[in-house]
Amino acid sequence: MTDILTWFLEPISHGFMSRALVATLISASVCALLSCWLVQIGWSLMGDAVSHAVFPGVVFAHLIGVPFALGAFIFGAGAVGLIGALQSRTTLKSDTTIGVVFTSLFALGIAVNSVFPSQVDLNHILFGNILGVGVNDLLLVAVVGVLCGGILLLKRRDLTLFAFDPVQAHTLGIPVRRLRFLLLLVLALVVVITLQTVGIILVVAMLIIPGATALLVSGRMARILPIAVLSALVSSTVGVYAAYYLNASVGGVVVLTQAALFMLALLVGPRGGLSPTHLRSRRAAHTSRLGAAQTMDA
Amino acid sequence: MSAAGGPAASAAVNPAASADTGLAAISVRDLHVSYGSVIALSGVNLELPAGSIVGLVGMNGSGKSTLFSALIGTIPGARGTVRILGRESARARAENLVAFVPQTEVIDRDFPISVREVVMLGRYGRLGFTRRPRAADHAAVKAALARVGLTELAERPIGALSGGQRKRAFVARGIVQDARVLLLDEPFGGVDATSQALIIRVLKELRDEGRSLLVATHDLAGIPDLCDEVLLLNRRVLFHGDPATALLPENLALTFGVAP
Numbered sequence: 001m002t003d004i005l006t007w008f009l010e011p012i013s014h015g016f017m018s019r020a021l022v023a024t025l026i027s028a029s030v031c032a033l034l035s036c037w038l039v040q041i042g043w044s045l046m047g048d049a050v051s052h053a054v055f056p057g058v059v060f061a062h063l064i065g066v067p068f069a070l071g072a073f074i075f076g077a078g079a080v081g082l083i084g085a086l087q088s089r090t091t092l093k094s095d096t097t098i099g100v101v102f103t104s105l106f107a108l109g110i111a112v113n114s115v116f117p118s119q120v121d122l123n124h125i126l127f128g129n130i131l132g133v134g135v136n137d138l139l140l141v142a143v144v145g146v147l148c149g150g151i152l153l154l155k156r157r158d159l160t161l162f163a164f165d166p167v168q169a170h171t172l173g174i175p176v177r178r179l180r181f182l183l184l185l186v187l188a189l190v191v192v193i194t195l196q197t198v199g200i201i202l203v204v205a206m207l208i209i210p211g212a213t214a215l216l217v218s219g220r221m222a223r224i225l226p227i228a229v230l231s232a233l234v235s236s237t238v239g240v241y242a243a244y245y246l247n248a249s250v251g252g253v254v255v256l257t258q259a260a261l262f263m264l265a266l267l268v269g270p271r272g273g274l275s276p277t278h279l280r281s282r283r284a285a286h287t288s289r290l291g292a293a294q295t296m297d298a
Numbered sequence: 299m300s301a302a303g304g305p306a307a308s309a310a311v312n313p314a315a316s317a318d319t320g321l322a323a324i325s326v327r328d329l330h331v332s333y334g335s336v337i338a339l340s341g342v343n344l345e346l347p348a349g350s351i352v353g354l355v356g357m358n359g360s361g362k363s364t365l366f367s368a369l370i371g372t373i374p375g376a377r378g379t380v381r382i383l384g385r386e387s388a389r390a391r392a393e394n395l396v397a398f399v400p401q402t403e404v405i406d407r408d409f410p411i412s413v414r415e416v417v418m419l420g421r422y423g424r425l426g427f428t429r430r431p432r433a434a435d436h437a438a439v440k441a442a443l444a445r446v447g448l449t450e451l452a453e454r455p456i457g458a459l460s461g462g463q464r465k466r467a468f469v470a471r472g473i474v475q476d477a478r479v480l481l482l483d484e485p486f487g488g489v490d491a492t493s494q495a496l497i498i499r500v501l502k503e504l505r506d507e508g509r510s511l512l513v514a515t516h517d518l519a520g521i522p523d524l525c526d527e528v529l530l531l532n533r534r535v536l537f538h539g540d541p542a543t544a545l546l547p548e549n550l551a552l553t554f555g556v557a558p
Contacts, residue, residue, distance in 0.1 A: 157429035172423035
């Protein structure tokens with residue numbers, strides 16, 4: 001018993017490890033919460049875009065000596081604005097505009113970083129620098145994380161309405177554009193605080209997989225949100241302990257664990273593709289749609 | 299073109315509509331909408347009386363859905379003026395005056411939301427910052443669910459309903475909003491006979507409560523029973539008046555683009 005306790009307590013007796021754990025728990029939870037709406041609106045790629053777009057922001061921030069989070073946020077929010085502008089002013093499809101903007105910005109980061117190579121460790125941005133989370137970094141993660149999580153929870157009903165039926169939101173006099181802006185702002189902030197723990201490549205996974213997993217488990221938003229957060233908490237803990245005991249990459253193990261939970265939900269979740277109940281209800285829905293079509297013909 | 303015949307059905311205006319007296323439910327002046335080079339609506343003028351059911355008839359692509367979008371203000375490039383009970387569209391929305399029942403085919407059937415939760419969305423305009431429903435809102439949802447015969451199915455996911463049941467759920471959402479003006483886009487499309495009869499009954503009740511309804515429909519046979527007036531549309535208003543005249547062969551030919 002004490003052995004198990006020691007196994008759990010030893011890593012967090014080190015300051016850098018306990019900071020790493022708390023930072024990962026917070027950032028992964030807020031990502032998970034956000035993912036619940038992103039996957040339903042069809043904005044999974046938006047997380048990809050913002051995370052890559054912050055890269056040049058981090059590089060520039062190092063170059064001119066301002067906090068990396070500031071540069072990251074400016075570029076993240078800028079990318080969102082740019083994508084929005086392209087979508088409203090051209091006839092291009094949204095995945096195309098997203099693809100153009102984020103790869104261009106990512107290339108800008110790569111190019112600038114290659115010209116001034118000593119300024120910043122590319123690996124830390126791409127894959128995170130979890131063991132380098134200082135007290136100030138943790139403070140930033142905590143403040144921004146709690147703020148974003150709080151906003152998402154307080155506005156969860158509006159966000160769900162926005163995801164489900166934006167026209168209804170508009171008809172009710174609810175400012176849809178403001179909701180959209182709020183969600184994208186939170187997305188940019190969440191990417192910034194998740195950068196340090198898992199890096200920009202794997203943020204994307206954390207903004208998609210927990211929400212996708214929860215959707216396979218429950219058909220009710222009230223349950224989907226806690227399930228997604230729970231999966232994030234479990235995978236963060238596994239990731240940080242794996243980093244300590246196996247010297248594994250935190251981001252890698254966190255996302256792998258999330259993927260494993262996704263597989264589990266797929267196999268045994270009530271709405272997973274492979275569970276018997278799900279297959280039954282799919283068949284039933286199919287039959288009733290056929291029935292409805294026949295009624296229409298009659 | 300004409301708003302021929304004018305509002306013929308003054309007899310249908312219910313006394314209960316006194317709150318809206320003197321105001322047109324919907325008033326549109328010189329509305330133009332185009333998508334790129336495609337003209338969707340051109341020079342539309344409308345004056346729909348309060349407290350009646352107006353049927354909106356036209357081919358697919360005749361601009362019915364565009365007209366609804368213009369009425370609820372989701373088309374940024376629309377030119378012309380739209381008034382709902384004398385208010386600008388934005389003001390009317392803010393005052394919860396207008397409810398919209400969409401074509402349910404556009405709704406994401408896999409969305410994790412129950413029938414009861416969908417109906418509750420109609421209350422959101424009346425709720426506070428976090429949209430937490432109160433006892434009165436739960437009561438309104440319960441009553442509306444009973445009215446459309448979905449009480450038993452309230453906890454089902456919206457995607458598990460049949461087409462007709464889903465329409466009824468969205469009609470219930472329009473009911474709980476307690477709006478003075480209801481816009482319904484094809485409430486009878488793909489609907490079984492039971493659901494259609496139920497929806498028709500509810501729409502008439504709403505009219506008799508003094509509310510104003512604009513209903514897009516393909517069910518020409520049902521029009522004389524349901525509608526007080528009919529609007530024939532093909533990018534512009536071809537006819538506006540009593541159902542019997544609207545259904546004359548020459549008017550239908552005009553609307554559906556075939557020789558009489």
